[in-house]
Amino acid sequence: MKQYETVIGLEVHVELATKTKIFCGCSTEFGGAPNTHTCPVCTGMPGSLPVLNRQVVEFALKAGIAANCRINQYCRFDRKNYFYPDNPQNYQISQLYLPICQDGWVEIETSAGKKKIRIHEMHMEEDAGKLIHDEWEDCSLVDYNRSGVPLIEIVSEPDMRSAEEVIAYLEKLRCMMQYLGVSDCKLQEGSMRADVNLSVREVGSETFGTRTEMKNLNSFKAIARAIDGERERQIELLEMGRAVVQETRRWDDNKESSHAMRSKEDAKDYRYFPDPDLLPVHISDEWIARLKASQPELREEKQQRYQEEYGLSAYDAGLLTESRILSEKYEETADLCGNPKKAANWFMVEVLRLMKDRGLEPEQVTFTPGHLADLIQMVERKEVSAQNAKKVFEKVFEEDIDPVSYIEEHGLKIVEDTGLLEETLQKILEENPGPLQELLGGKEKVFGFFVGKMMKELKGKASPDAVREALTKEIEKRK
Ligand code: ADP
Ligand code: MG
Ligand code: ZN
DSSP states (O other): OOOEEEEEEEEEEEEOOOSBOSSSSOBOOSOOSTTOSOOTTTTTOTTOOOOOOHHHHHHHHHHHHHTTOEEOSEEOOEEEEOOOTTOTTSEEEEOSSSOSEEEEEEEEEETTEEEEEEEEEEEEEEOOOEEEEETTTTEEEEEGGGTTOEEEEEEEOSOBOSHHHHHHHHHHHHHHHHHHTSOOOOTTTTSEEEEEEEEEEETTOSSOOOOEEEEOOOSHHHHHHHHHHHHHHHHHHHHTTOOOOOEEEEEETTTTEEEEEEEOOOGGGGTOEEOTTSOOEEOOHHHHHHHHHTOOOOHHHHHHHHHHHHOOOHHHHHHHTSSHHHHHHHHHHHHHHTOHHHHHHIIIIIIHHHHHHHTOOGGGOOOOHHHHHHHHHHHHTTSSOHHHHHHHHHHHHHHOOOHHHHHHHTTOSOOOOHHHHHHHHHHHHHHOHHHHHHHHTTOTHHHHHHHHHHHHHHTTSSOHHHHHHHHHHHHHHHO
16 A cells, blocks of 8 residues: 555634624623523624624734734635525634734644644634534524634644644644634634644655535544544545545544535635625724733743743643643742742642542632642641642642641641650550560561651651651660
8 A cells, every 4th residue: 555644724613702792792701591692693683783893803912922923914704605594794803814812833743743824814704603413303403602602713734743743733722812812722612623634645745635524523533533533534535446535524533434414615605705894994104013912921931931940841831831720820829839839749749630620620729829739838847748748738638728727627737746756656566576586686677667657647747757766766775
């Protein structure tokens, strides 16, 4: 068999995190009873007029600047005409001729190293409503709550060559949007959606093969499976001497196969024309300059800073910056306890473990960083054992309790009270005459046995160091 290369370009839709829709004042909140976030504009009533939401333009600009795009300072909205029940105007307001951002790139990292993926354009558009097919009642219902929710569509050049690169690119975009505060990019809720354009060609060939477009992909795993499935399907066709048909296909993740939805439509099929209800948008130099100056720190910069300021490894800094929300919690903890490395360990071990155990997303983690910082300091001052601190942290993580008073109240504080230590030591030695003889006879291994017994008895109220010291002294005395 010949060697084939996969060529992939993505069209990614990202729902913008504005409070209201792109052309009316309706709420963009996810969920809600059907057709309650609607008005004459977003249900396409004749005579209603759209008014552009300034925040949408600002978010699109932020995204474009972060992705190294050229900004079209004079841009326009166009009507994309098609009939479908989830689209009440019979056209979608989008941008074809003069999209707001063009010719950018983002850098991805895969096992093979770093690579630039070029971005053809980013344009603003409105989302459609949702059709709900009720097979039981044999009818279809429509919910216009999503109609008019602002989107940016990010169109890449066909620069990706594998599922790994595609996932890395999507993760990069998602992380960037989250850091910018432009979108939460939840694949399950559909606030980030990717259409995969894929073709194959013989290795060494200069020209691209015919591509298909796959829709209905709502998880990274589904995307990876769809890419492998479609690649195999196209290679099989070519090997049989048949041609790949340019079409839109729907991936069925349960069956792990795709089927043709419709033949590929061209821009001309949509009879695009500038929307006469909306004025062109002029973006001033001053606006761009202001946004550039106020652009937040993105992940790569943060990762760099953690290495320089906190002395963390690149790997640790990478892990801690994966989510903006978590990185902010980490930073606050690190600054408050004054020990960034210890704080990093707590996050990478305990916080991530508890999140995984309980299946929580970063935004669902609600403990106060100051509480973890207090706990870290208590461990450092040897006021609580590391083991007890971990248990107390579970309480902090779950109920955000104040660890200082909790430790006091539950008698978990290490008492440097030698009376208790002395008492316990004598008791343990008395209870274990056999091992004591062995220890006195020079059997060093038994030392650990006594330390363990002591720690258990003291329930973390003394530090292992103090226990070791007391035991050594006592044995010397008895020898
Ligand atoms: P359309 O607007 O008709 O969907 P575009 O030319 O804008 O088509 O391309 C859409 C997407 O398809 C882009 O992400 C692009 O990178 C990708 N693409 C175009 N040609 C190919 C190809 N031969 N193989 C894989 N992807 C392709
Ligand atoms: Mg397209
Ligand atoms: Zn509305």
